[in-house]
Structure formats: structure tokens, C-alpha cells
Amino acid sequence: MKKTKILLIYTGGTIGMMKDYKSGALKAFNFAKLLKNIPELNQLDCEIQSHSFETPIDSSNINTEHWVAIATTIEETYHEYDGFVVLHGSDTMSYSASALSYMLENLSKPVIFTGSQLPIGDLRTDAKENLITSIQIAALREKDKAVIQEVGLYFEYKLYRGNRTTKINAEHFEAFASLNYPALAESGVHLKVHYEYLLKPNKLKKLVVHKNLDTNVAILKLFPGFNENLLKSVLSTPNLKALIIETYGAGNAPTDQWLIDHLKNAKKNGVQVINVTQCSGGSVIMGQYETSEHLQQMQVINGKDITTEAAITKLMYLLGMDVSPKLFKTIFETPLRGEMI
Structure with missing residues (x-):
């Protein structure tokens, strides 16, 4: 042999x-x-x-x-x-x-x-x-x-x-x-x-x-004291196409109206918003707590148990593939290479 x-x-x-x-x-x-x-x-x-x-x-x-x-x-x-x-x-x-x-x-x-x-x-x-x-x-x-x-x-x-x-x-x-x-x-x-x-x-x-990767993406980690100016600054990044929000626990975020309004407006302008937990282990379960219901209602993409590293590279890959905005949420939430449940 x-x-x-x-x-x-x-x-x-x-x-x-x-x-x-x-x-x-x-x-x-x-x-x-x-x-x-x-x-x-x-x-x-x-x-x-x-x-x-x-x-x-x-x-x-x-x-x-x-x-x-x-x-x-x-x-x-x-x-x-x-x-x-x-x-x-x-x-x-x-x-x-x-x-x-x-x-x-x-x-x-x-x-x-x-x-x-x-x-x-x-x-x-x-x-x-x-x-x-x-x-x-x-x-x-x-x-x-x-x-x-x-x-x-x-x-x-x-x-x-x-x-x-x-x-x-x-x-x-x-x-x-x-x-x-x-x-x-x-x-x-x-x-x-x-x-x-x-x-x-x-x-x-x-x-x-696949060799076409789109780097018009960003990661924003929530923390107590996170404010509107910071969110506005990130969302005003030229050519931004997708934003990962590293949320608390099982996908929870503040319920301030300014946060909801800015995310809704970003989505309206074509920015894909993904909810990924900042915990090392565990999964996003939107709707489990009141503090994630608002994200679920505005159809934020569920990162489930994906790592931040796998999420950001998956975004670059899918954006580089020019995936239709209508299908983007469905495809992101689907395991492609065993990266999520």
C-alpha cells in the first residue's frame, strides 16, 4: 500500500x-x-x-x-x-x-x-x-x-x-x-x-x-453602563452589513427604548443583527427571559450555541456569498459545518 x-x-x-x-x-x-x-x-x-x-x-x-x-x-x-x-x-x-x-x-x-x-x-x-x-x-x-x-x-x-x-x-x-x-x-x-x-x-x-470574504462586520460586547452613543458610533460605521451583539447569559440585553429603536432602524437599513452569548459555554435562548423577548420580536438572528469566532467568520463567508437578505436569517441559523446545534 x-x-x-x-x-x-x-x-x-x-x-x-x-x-x-x-x-x-x-x-x-x-x-x-x-x-x-x-x-x-x-x-x-x-x-x-x-x-x-x-x-x-x-x-x-x-x-x-x-x-x-x-x-x-x-x-x-x-x-x-x-x-x-x-x-x-x-x-x-x-x-x-x-x-x-x-x-x-x-x-x-x-x-x-x-x-x-x-x-x-x-x-x-x-x-x-x-x-x-x-x-x-x-x-x-x-x-x-x-x-x-x-x-x-x-x-x-x-x-x-x-x-x-x-x-x-x-x-x-x-x-x-x-x-x-x-x-x-x-x-x-x-x-x-x-x-x-x-x-x-x-x-x-x-x-x-470559497475565497470571497466580506469584512464589513462588527462585534459589540454589552456591559453594565453600555450607552446610546457607543451603539450609534458602531452602527454608523461606513458600509456596515452585520453586527454581532455579545449579550448576557442566554441572550439577554437591556430593554431601553433607545436600544430597541436603533436596532430596528439598523435592520430596516439592511444590517444583519446577530445575538451571541458572551458566556464561554451555553446557548442563546431568546424569549426565555423578558430581557430577550424584545430581540426575538424584532427578528434578531439567533446565534444559538455558536462561538463568537465561528459567528464572525460565518458572517464574512455568507456576506461574501451574497446571500439574499430574505434568506440570511434562515441560513445563518442553520448549521453548515457543525458549528452550531
């Missing part, structure tokens, strides 16, 4: 750095010498090749153009490789994994995002385990088919659905959580895959790569 072929796509981030022990400075890791530096990879029964961004990007500088570059690399090499591992800085990894999940329609191969909290050459690094296991997961096959057929995020012994994740810690190795959806796989003494939670794509449909 031919070996499984995996492509590493290095975008930047801590995982791609090594410490120069003489100077103590960090320098870029040479992925062309990956097997030499990490001989453990030779134990995996797969062929590994790498592709690096010309200029590594700190994940704080990631934008939609970089997402298009990753998607294009996958599109151009899709038939050459059996799986893809994207090495990425952890700060915006959940945004990138969410975006790629929408951009890669009918994906039937694994695209696994991973990174690390410490550089690959550090004494106590988490980079080696994250990298080795991500490649192992991307290479998993049964009956000559990929086990994982979606965009995942692997970090600290767990594989999550990428568009279900949030970065929760800047210091611990366990940097990510998926509070509204179970892990897809767990790495311990054995690698355990939870098959019942995996996406099962339609294998008859070909990969379609």
Missing part, C-alpha cells in the same frame, strides 16, 4: 521557532529538516512534506488574505495529499480554523490546525507532541478513507472541531476549549477517536473553495 501523504502548511507562530542556545534568541525552524530534527516522525507510516509562508505571520496579524492563501494552498494540492496540518499561532487559531471550515465546502480530508505555547526547541515544549499527534491524526485512514474529514484543532491531547473552539488560556498548555461540543479525539496511551461526533460529508460532492 502507498504511504499516506501529509502536507504541513506553516503560517507562523511559536511552533515554528527554535532557540539558538548560544545567543538565547529565537529563530525560524527549518521545516525542510523536519525529520532530522524530530526523528520520532519516522515512526509514523506517512510521507511528510512542507510548505511555508514566505514571511511567517504572527497570528495577531492574520487577516482574510492569509485565510485565502491557506485555502488556495489546500485547493492546489488537494489531490496530491491525503491530509493537511496547518501550523499557526495560537492567538487567532480559532478564528482561522472557523473561517477555513466555511471556505472549504465538501471537505473530505483532514485539515488539522495546531500550534504551541513554547517553541519547538524549548526544553519543556508542547510543540513536539502537538505536531506529531496532529500529523498522526491527519494520516488516520480506515478502508482507504480518511477518518477525519473536517477542519479540526489539536492542542494538548485533544482534537476539537475547529469552529467549536475558543482560546481560554495564554499560559497553560491546555490553551483551547470546546465548551459546547465534545472532543473528536483524545490522545493518551492510545489515540481514541469519538466517531459519533465526527462530521460525515457527502463524498459524491467535490471540494468547493
Whole structure:
């Protein structure tokens, strides 16, 4: 049998750095010498090749153009490789994994995002385990088919659905959580895959790569003391097409008349308004309390249990698809890649 072929796509981030022990400075890791530096990879029964961004990007500088570059690399090499591992800085990894999940329609191969909290050459690094296991997961096959057929995020012994994740810690190795959806796989003494939670794509449909993302979107987080001037300022943003409101608890917001009036007016002017909870876990349930009835009555879009990262990238994707305003609410409230209930 031919070996499984995996492509590493290095975008930047801590995982791609090594410490120069003489100077103590960090320098870029040479992925062309990956097997030499990490001989453990030779134990995996797969062929590994790498592709690096010309200029590594700190994940704080990631934008939609970089997402298009990753998607294009996958599109151009899709038939050459059996799986893809994207090495990425952890700060915006959940945004990138969410975006790629929408951009890669009918994906039937694994695209696994991973990174690390410490550089690959550090004494106590988490980079080696994250990298080795991500490649192992991307290479998993049964009956000559990929086990994982979606965009995942692997970090600290767990594989999550990428568009279900949030970065929760800047210091611990366990940097990510998926509070509204179970892990897809767990790495311990054995690698355990939870098959019942995996996406099962339609294998008859070909990969379609969407590269048109519309960034005329905004996020507004509610807080006690939130005022009318702030809302007016955000809603007066030129070319604004959609606004995510991060509400309290199960989708609750102040009942001030000025808030209702401005949101109604925004909707009348074609701005899509989405209700997403600012809680890390749980779901928006509009109408459960009096403080969300006014949002339900004005037909604000229900974000349900979607993360803010998945919501904002879903907006960019749907607006880029030029979805009809009449259908927008229905389509947003429909799970497209397993990102919501």
C-alpha cells in the first residue's frame, strides 16, 4: 500500500521557532529538516512534506488574505495529499480554523490546525507532541478513507472541531476549549477517536473553495453602563452589513427604548443583527427571559450555541456569498459545518 501523504502548511507562530542556545534568541525552524530534527516522525507510516509562508505571520496579524492563501494552498494540492496540518499561532487559531471550515465546502480530508505555547526547541515544549499527534491524526485512514474529514484543532491531547473552539488560556498548555461540543479525539496511551461526533460529508460532492470574504462586520460586547452613543458610533460605521451583539447569559440585553429603536432602524437599513452569548459555554435562548423577548420580536438572528469566532467568520463567508437578505436569517441559523446545534 502507498504511504499516506501529509502536507504541513506553516503560517507562523511559536511552533515554528527554535532557540539558538548560544545567543538565547529565537529563530525560524527549518521545516525542510523536519525529520532530522524530530526523528520520532519516522515512526509514523506517512510521507511528510512542507510548505511555508514566505514571511511567517504572527497570528495577531492574520487577516482574510492569509485565510485565502491557506485555502488556495489546500485547493492546489488537494489531490496530491491525503491530509493537511496547518501550523499557526495560537492567538487567532480559532478564528482561522472557523473561517477555513466555511471556505472549504465538501471537505473530505483532514485539515488539522495546531500550534504551541513554547517553541519547538524549548526544553519543556508542547510543540513536539502537538505536531506529531496532529500529523498522526491527519494520516488516520480506515478502508482507504480518511477518518477525519473536517477542519479540526489539536492542542494538548485533544482534537476539537475547529469552529467549536475558543482560546481560554495564554499560559497553560491546555490553551483551547470546546465548551459546547465534545472532543473528536483524545490522545493518551492510545489515540481514541469519538466517531459519533465526527462530521460525515457527502463524498459524491467535490471540494468547493470559497475565497470571497466580506469584512464589513462588527462585534459589540454589552456591559453594565453600555450607552446610546457607543451603539450609534458602531452602527454608523461606513458600509456596515452585520453586527454581532455579545449579550448576557442566554441572550439577554437591556430593554431601553433607545436600544430597541436603533436596532430596528439598523435592520430596516439592511444590517444583519446577530445575538451571541458572551458566556464561554451555553446557548442563546431568546424569549426565555423578558430581557430577550424584545430581540426575538424584532427578528434578531439567533446565534444559538455558536462561538463568537465561528459567528464572525460565518458572517464574512455568507456576506461574501451574497446571500439574499430574505434568506440570511434562515441560513445563518442553520448549521453548515457543525458549528452550531
